[in-house]
Amino acid sequence: MPIQQLPDVLVNQIAAGEVIERPASVVKELVENALDAGATRIDIDIEEGGARLIRIRDDGGGIPPNELPLALSRHATSKIANLDDLEAVATLGFRGEALPSIASVSRFALTSRPSDAEHAVRLEVDGGRIGAPTPAAHPAGTSVEVRDLFFNVPARRRFLRAERTEFGHIDDWLRMLSLARPECQIKLQHNGKQVRLYRPGLDDAGRMRRLLDALGDGFASQCLAIDQEAAGLRLFGWVGLPTASRSQADQQYFFVNGRAVRDRVVSHAVKQAYADVLFHGRHPAFVLFLEIDPRRVDVNVHPAKHEVRFRDQRLVHDFLYRTLHQVLAETRAGAAAAQSLPAEFATQDAHDSGSIVARPNHGYAPHQPAMRLPVAETLAAYRSLYSTPASQAASSAPSGLPTAEAAEDMPPLGFALAQLKGIYVLAENAQGLVLVDMHAAHERISYERLKQAMDSEGIRSTPLLVPISLAVSEREAEFVELNTESLAALGFAMLRSGPQSISLREVPALLEGVDVRQLALDVVADLLEHGSTRRIEEQRNELLATMACHASVRANRKLSLAEMNALLRDMEATERSAQCNHGRPTWTQLSLQELDRLFLRGR
Template identity: 55%
Template sequence: MPARIQTMPTQLVNQIAAGEVVERPASVLKELLENSLDAGATTIRIDVEQGGIKLIRISDNGCGIHRDDLVLSLSPHATSKIRSIEDLDRVTSLGFRGEALPSIASVSQLKLISRQADDDNGWQLEMRNSQASELQPAAHKPGTTVEVRDLFFNVPARRKFLRTEKTEFSHLEEVVKRIALSHFDVSITLQHNQRVVKQIRPATERTQQEKRIAEICGSAFIEQAVLTDFSHDGMRLWGWIAQPTFSRSQADMQYFYVNGRVVKDRLVAHAVRQAYADVLFHGRHPAYVLFLEVEPATVDVNAHPGKHEVRFRQGRQVHDFLFKAIYKSLAELRPDDSGAHDLSHFTAPQPSTAPAGMTGVQASNAASAFSPAPSYRNQRNLGLAVAEQQHAYQALVEQAATLSTPAEQGEAPTEAAENHAIPPMGFARAQLHGIYILAENAQGLVLVDMHAAHERITYERLKQTYDDKGIQAQPLLVPVTLAVSAR
């Protein structure tokens, strides 16, 4: 006899929902941080133990939860953020489904403490096996604290597939980075195993925002980044895009936000990739921190269980806007472009003396147009300026002349001999987009890729040095300090 249809128990429903919402500790942290931001929190403290498997505790100074709503907040599909279908079409909050807290509570030991500003004390509620305890008064400052212990304690199959503590914590750290870049006015403290790992202060001014970006993405990114801001037809794109000279071997420094929500959308990725197509090598990826602001009714945020993707109602229009805005920003870069960042690697060499406080090595690095990347700028004797070192080419010509036969040397000057005075690569006439050199030789115009030319010159010099006397090394008089990431 076939089985009859019946309603599933509440705990089973929540665990099924948790399979979509809660993938790992990082998923829990993301949902709880979004709730804190929706509550208007400006200060968030995160305490984590054993990569989030043993403990995730988030405390904020948001508006808090009313005493009578604490039990309801842990019920499926209970939320204060939307009320009707019309609200779903115009979602402005990060969370809206009412699935996160009950899903998390179904696979962990959860404690919820909250206090509103007008209350004399806070109230505490615990969930054990999807069963709520009695409300109890608790000492708590205005705001909310959510404590999640023993994640997946009742789902051994899910717990077995969790990675090492280091790996899980790296995913937690990435969530914190993405949230920190989307809300500059929020202070975030991350503590792992009773040790403070990150302490991000609020940033309201542009210089403070760029400092926060440098802390998260590295100082090299912000030094090579350009601030862009475009608006058109109700859409606004603003943020920082890295210049073509700063590219990555993988797409690990791409942060894109739609109305404050971090997304990874194929339409967005394609538009950005097309904008960089003419200025990046194959296999290289751009870096950016961009914010797209559109009318909430024109974007569907309810398109993915984890809310990682969105659907634009006018996808082609958004794609074209993103492409044109980024493409125009890249096209407007000039060798003499002067901004808030150090763009000296784009400037042509100047005969004037270096500014006060700049050493000779720094001045030489700044004047080298063949040193687009930070790693290249430190090689003082390997760079070639835009006004190419003609004596280097002349040496090649003289060497070729010495190898010619006596008969050839005795012949009358021919047109080819006269052309020997012109270096093989010709003389530089212009620089294009800080990437290419336009040169002229006897046969016509030569387009030189500065990246490839610099790599080839460095490679040939290393080969010649190795063949002559090996690679020489010399200790530095003053040590060089390198800033690296935590991983």
């Protein structure tokens, strides 16, 4: 065929194939336009999962009558005007493709009225054919109707799923949007019935209400608030506790300058931050917002705007990892004072109500400082050092419970009362009853101390009797040649031995016996991709976790009150002690109110 110019209708339908995957895609594009127009209220009506009707009404700025036809032209937008604007995009939309693409595969109507106009103007499009503008009655703002989606593209229409499935995608996307824009009211109706109403929240209480509306009490009661700034970056939001992990990655929301994105740099940083506290196969839950100079992030890399590209990926990766790693490290047992959810946030799932976990509180200083291993201790000595949970620690309290002790002077985990079945430690604190899994708790304490000892000693290398030759890409071989010092700091001695080969001569001493061939390849790949690696640390931690498990106090071992109290004090002073090495909780709290409910007291 000769080269020829494509007709506008076909061009628009090709663009629709890129950005309009299903009804949820239409809702996304239209709602983002409403938000960019300054809307504070958005009403969404859906019929038959969006296949029959999608109607979006907002109270935004509206479109002047003379600009309505231009709004349905490709690459026509009010959001950017030059290259400088494109490199610093602050709006959700900017391509100018959404309206003409949607109009080309549906029966489309656009009605809009600026606040200073006497009346609205309506413009209808049928399969790409634009009609004449007509006056209409409409409040200030814009309404968009999309009927019979893909009616003129039957192959695309056949790919639509069941009505319930398509509406589920719309509902899921609006849930995510409600988290990003708590200041905007969003109402969703399906087949004439109201399904969702996200009320606006402008303060902390309102944002917490929006969090509860979107994700339920299960997340809100088991999360940590986070707000950190560094190097021109700000990360804030909520991260779920390790003990509140999920079987699927279905509660992971990340926003860059208010835009929901999926990014492998972000995913890798979050995965690494949770690596030491999460059970294998489980996924963390989080709602996180990253604020960054728009000029430092490129949003023009995906037609549907799902992905972004950071100018300095390593900086963003390290900032995310270090911030989350630090927050999770502060999940000491008893450190976060639990408080009941405010009454106005009570949900219908009363049986599942929990408590909001605030930022860790370090106001209490343990009676006895935590034990610290001498740096020079050898690995062989660790097992004997931890033969008991309080091998070198004095009791933090008298053998009997201090009944006259003031509540404000009581340690977070209180004082031991007894031992149950040789497995659990029962203690009383200011809130009520504390139950501790003594093996899980001591395992975490032992593990953290082993890591501290190894970190103090640094990474020592041991030479291989026979160097190992590794086949790599030319890019990887060149990287090794230029970064021998960085690799040596990680305990590896590598030399380039050919255009596509390297020679491995030394490995970290602690990891002797593991598959160093694969480990070395993974380390080089990580450094190339992210500029950093935690492979060695992860391998080391896996070995130390095994040692800590074997060295920890076992079930059915009788402990004295002094030993139990020493274990409680160590838990309060140890990072990540709220969960064991496998992500299981080490302790739980039963408040006096919960105990009263169990026995129907006060009813």
